[in-house]
Amino acid sequence: MKQTLEEAAYDYATNKTKFRKEVLKEVDSDNYVSRKSDCMEDFQCGAEWHAKQSPWISVEDRLPKESGWVFVAGGRNPYRALFYCAGLFYSDVTLGTFDSGVTHWMPIPSFDEILEANRDVLERIKEKGD
Structure with missing residues (x-):
């Protein structure tokens, strides 16, 4: 328990x-x-x-709130994007094949979130003039 x-x-x-x-x-x-x-x-x-240190969320803790594409770990081919719908992770949008071995997931960040997370790297590149 x-x-x-x-x-x-x-x-x-x-x-x-x-x-x-x-x-x-x-x-x-x-x-x-x-x-x-x-x-x-x-x-x-x-x-x-x-x-808060890891972006990965255990499927035992919670599942995505909405249907859509997410990154997953575990299962047949770890570290890939799968479609989530109705409590299952599917390999495509047709909901034909699902993977029950997924242990962790995380939302796919937006482009703006990726830029914000890497702002310090971009500033260093800008300062160096690369």
């Missing part, structure tokens, strides 16, 4: 503060509850940061 972020943070904080209290003898009883709460918050912030 998959844990929620809150459950994982609670388990992490409990184990971390228990170790610090019982083994390292670092945490006094007055400070223990506050330290555990801070530890949970830090864990959740780190997990949320990590989730």
Whole structure:
């Protein structure tokens, strides 16, 4: 069973503060509850940061909201574009052949999004005069 972020943070904080209290003898009883709460918050912030680092979205987390072309990973031929419709990833718009092995997907960025993401590279090229 998959844990929620809150459950994982609670388990992490409990184990971390228990170790610090019982083994390292670092945490006094007055400070223990506050330290555990801070530890949970830090864990959740780190997990949320990590989730934003990859553009790939697990099909277990969510599927595309609308039909259309998306990049996919996993399945018969990883790293390609497939058409998404009605909960399945199809190899063409005729919806004739679908691939059930897809594990991750991401929206295909617009040209403007690609330009914005690479603005610093374009500025460096402009400065060099290439």
